[in-house]
Amino acid sequence: MATQQQQPQQAQIQPCRYKTGKTLGAGSYSVVKECVHIETGRYYAAKVINKRLMAGREHMVRNEIAVLKKVSMGHRNILTLVDYFETMNNLYLVTDLALGGELFDRICRKGSYFESDAADLVRATLSAVAYLHDHGIVHRDLKPENLLFRTPEDNADLLIADFGLSRIMDEEQFHVLTTTCGTPGYMAPEIFKKSGHGKPVDIWAIGVITYFLLCGYTPFDRESNLEEMQAILVADYSFTPLEYWRGVSATARDFIRRCLTIEPTARMTAHDALSHAWIAASDTDAQGHEDLLPVVKKNFNARRTLHAAIDTIRAINQLRAGGGAAMMDGALSRDPGKGAPPNDAAGADGSPDRGQPTGRGAGGAGDGGGEPMQIDSRGNGHGQTEEMIREQERRIRETQAGLWAGRR
Structure with missing residues (x-):
């Protein structure tokens, strides 16, 4: 009997309580997936963190868990940590599933x-x-x-x-x-x-x-x-x-x-x-009464397009500086959204590498010559007038035409 008591008990393998579904976002060391709790059928978001990719940065995950444990379910405007567990290869942070978007x-x-x-x-x-x-x-x-x-x-x-x-x-x-x-x-x-x-x-x-x-x-x-x-x-x-x-x-x-x-x-x-x-303010006396949506949407979309063009011009200038322009092949992409990095968001607590702005993509631009294209500053923090936006769009079109003319 004593001999039996001295034998170490085998660790019981716990079955996974969640089934993962579609991917909602991805970061450099994690992926966010929709998941469902098998017993209750409730849907959540699971941030799946690769242990190998996180090697040396485990403290970041531990800190995130500690913060969420301290504040979860304490305020209606804070994403709730529902569960946390790990497997041989991954760490899992299960949170509320936010379906309403950014x-x-x-x-x-x-x-x-x-x-x-x-x-x-x-x-x-x-x-x-x-x-x-x-x-x-x-x-x-x-x-x-x-x-x-x-x-x-x-x-x-x-x-x-x-x-x-x-x-x-x-x-x-x-x-x-x-x-x-x-x-x-x-x-x-x-x-x-x-x-x-x-x-x-x-x-x-x-x-x-x-x-x-x-x-x-x-x-x-x-x-x-x-x-x-x-x-x-x-x-x-x-x-x-x-x-x-x-x-x-x-x-x-x-x-x-x-x-x-x-x-x-x-x-x-x-x-x-x-x-x-x-x-x-209990009323709107201290607030403006004008519909801001047209201005806000126009500025947001214009600046998103401009930033994508600036990033593309910068990349092409770097290729030219390194003699890499000759390696470019193919046609100009017509969809600036394709190829953009996924946003590690959509219902999970996210990761520290979510600095990429949404909507950034390949716009295909350059100046067609040997000198890097000089482009206006992004409004110097003062917004862009219609004239500035039209001028930048014109220069971008000329740049595209000059860059791709030699490829035909």
Whole structure:
């Protein structure tokens, strides 16, 4: 009998409780799949993380799990962690399945869009951020791509997702984080300065998001990350051209200014922001009454097309510099969306490599000569006039014609 008790018990193999389905998104070391719980039949999103690809970065996953465990099911606007388990080859984070799509896609599908709608979206985001900050968590990667809707219904909850860059902070400290991280256009000055940062970086990002929601482009948008960083460090932005901001209230602009304050200690807190007149208004007196959808959609689509062209021109110039143009073959792609990297989103908590903007693709452009094409800056953070957009489109068409003429 004693001999039997000394024998080690064999570990029981637990059957997988989920069946995975279609792929919703992919990152450099993970894939997000729709999954169904076999016993209950409920659908979720499973972030499947490859252990081999994550070797040496396991702490990122452990941190993400720790953050989600701390805040899951505590706030209606935060994506819930349902389950976590691992197999021999993979780690699995199972979360709510957000079927309502990304923030800006939802806006573009609307028939109308007013300043009060933008304020509602910012209010929901701020409520969740205040909850995170109250629990000692800084998100560090707030951007429209990380804001998802729970369902396709008009009254669906907006959810903050992707906690891969979040950190649990020591409440006794303010400057606790020094690692440069996030998506450049939404990063606060103190992140670039590496002087230490904390919760105020999330408020800065909300200021950028609010600006974007009201006009369709970001305040520090530039042709290169370096120029973008230089603009952020000195808060070089304005509410121009006037034609795009005429319908936006002074209260909304004041909200943005108080978020985009260079000194972190002078920036609003999440609770301050929730009390701001633009967010807390019980009526629309403090908000504009003009339909912003035509302007927002036009600017968003124009800038997405321009950015894709700039990226293509840059790639072709690099090929020429390296003598690689002769290796190019085939026809000009007519679908700029094809070949674009999948967005690690659609209902999962995401991963830190989700910096690729949606809609980026191969546009096929160059100048047809030996000199790199010079293209206008991306509006210097002041938007683009119709004349600027038409001129850039003309130059891109000429570039395409010159590049591909020799291939016929």
